[in-house]
Amino acid sequence: MQYPVNLIAAILLTAVISYLLGSISFSIIFTKMFDKKDIRTMGSGNAGMTNVLRTAGMKPGVLTTIFDFLKGVVSCLIGTAIFSALLGTSTELYRYGVYVAGIAVVLGHMYPIFFGFRGGKGVLTTASFLLMITPPVLACDFSVFLILALLTKYVSLGSVVAAATFPFWGWLFSYLFFFRTGEVSLRYMVITTLLLCFLSAFVVGRHHANIGRLIHGTEKKFSLHHDK
Structure with missing residues (x-):
């Protein structure tokens, strides 16, 4: 039972x-520090990097x-440290630590307890996860984002498509690097892919307003112009 x-x-x-680390909303903190305003x-x-760059400037x-x-x-x-300490590294269980932490920190970023549960869309924090x-998971997913963002100038479009596709990249490289070498089981592959799909749905869902504007042709294209 241990x-x-x-x-x-x-x-x-x-x-x-x-979750508590994710709830530290740096976009709110740095915008208040430099502009004395609430980025929201x-x-x-949106309490996120793109809005801060566009409205508060380069430094924040x-x-x-x-x-x-x-x-x-x-x-x-x-x-990873907590899972390794409590479960050891002799089984694949410790590998779940990254997934539990990654999902929790992104949810904290989206719904920060320290800022009234009004946070960002979780794109950057998901990228670090x-x-x-x-x-290679990040490299492929970032390539999807970058190509779309550069071609269309819509950061939101790149973010949505990248968010929708990262479960595939996670599955692919877990299969290539860990499953084929016998380091993880099929159960691990199924569970982690489902966890990535769960997070993907949240990130895409947080872009619902952007998706609506993209459909209607009213979404703003990105520029570094500082709108005060």
């Missing part, structure tokens, strides 16, 4: 810590980018 108890403890501890009342109203935008990315990395490292699964 594994079930330790597994539950690892999941709860990782989820709580990662500016531009698109760059800082938001760095720290939103780093909180995902830190959360996944903590999750994908990096921690294995770098």
Whole structure:
């Protein structure tokens, strides 16, 4: 019975810590620091990197980018450490730490307890989670985003398509790197792919307003013009 108890403890501890880290909304913090305003009342109203760059300027935008990315990395490292400490590394169970941490930190970013549950869309923090699964997952997904964003100038379009496709990249590279080598089981592949689909649905769902504007042709194209 030791594994079930330790597994539950690892999941709860990782989820709580990662959610709280995710709830630190750096877009709100840095915009208030530099502009003395709440980013949620500016531009698109989204507490995210694109809106900060567009409406608050380069400095808060760059800082938001760095720290939103780093909180995902830190959360996944903590999750892996907790799962390894409580479950050991002799089985595949410790690998779930990255997924529990990654999902929890992104949900914290979207629904931050410290800021009235009004956060961002989770794109950057999701990107850091994908990096921690294995770098090629992020490389392929970022390529999808970058190609679409550069061709269309719609960051939201690139974000939505990248969010919709990252479960495939996660499955593909887990299969190539871990399943084929016997490091993980088919059950692990199924569970982690379902977890990625769950997160993908949340990230795409957070872009519902952007999707509507894209359909109606009213979505703003991205530029670094600083709108005060």
